[in-house]
Amino acid sequence: MASDLRETRVGGQELFKGDFLHAMRDRVRLPDGQLTQREYIVHPGAVMIVPWLQGPDGSLQLVLERQYRYPVQQTIVEFPAGKLDPGEAPLVCAQRELREETGYTAREWARAGLLHPVVSYSTEFIEVWFARGLQAGERRLDEGEFLEVFTASPEQLYAWCRDGEITDAKTLIGALWLQNVASGSWSLNWQPADPAA
Incomplete structure (x- = not known):
């Protein structure tokens, strides 16, 4: 016991x-x-989104961001993410953050899991969501928010994780989830997006 x-x-x-x-x-x-x-x-909690985009040749592409993170004085490659507003449901937050930061909306969503990135000194939790069926739109960044949106293949993402070019904990966890989902080891329960979102 x-x-x-x-x-x-x-x-x-x-x-x-x-x-x-x-x-x-x-x-x-x-x-x-x-x-x-x-x-x-x-910390109020946050969400991270692993957005799947169909490439022109039918291949899977991932929507990623480059953002300067002042505490570590580096530009970091990461998946889109953002903090929960008071009383906000995690899926609503994920849909809002994807739209605001990248301009994309998604037809389908799947909750992957929960992570605690710094359990030794923070209450922060991050819900991990996958999004697919992306449609491009206009970004609406917060005032003072500057980031670059780009796409990469899963293989590029895995190489950047392996080589230490990606050091963001939530993005490393997103890559782990992606690798297991892509291999068929783990499954996701996809649901249609709320039309009001």
């Missing part, structure tokens, strides 16, 4: 509250009864 590894909050304080992130320091009781501190970031 597994032992109880839970830590229990006994107090805490807010360290910082910004427009996006919220930093906390909690006092917690460990499984052995000792007390310690845990500092962490409260």
Whole structure:
């Protein structure tokens, strides 16, 4: 039988509250009864989309983005993604973010799973969604948001992951899901898009 590894909050304080992130320091009781501190970031959660596009020759192409990420001072290749608005359903967020960032809408959607990218210091979770049957449209980037949209083959994506050119955790997980779905090892439950989305 597994032992109880839970830590229990006994107090805490807010360290910082910004427009996006919220930093906390909690006092917690460990499984052995000792007390310690845990500092962490409260995050509203996010979605990531793995968009499938049919190439002119019928081959599968993926819609990706290049975006400068200030904390790491690098331009990062990643799948489209964005944070949840208060009370927003993850699929609605995925549809909104795909449209805003890339201009594409999708006829079909499938939820792949959930990931926690930084469990040691953040509450952040990211729902992974696949989108297919893409139709091009106009992008509506947020003010101050700059990114380049491009397409690549799955083979290019896997090579960039292997060679360390892609280091974004959520995109690496997206590539893992894609590889397993493409091989037939994992399946997706596709659903039509909500016509109102």
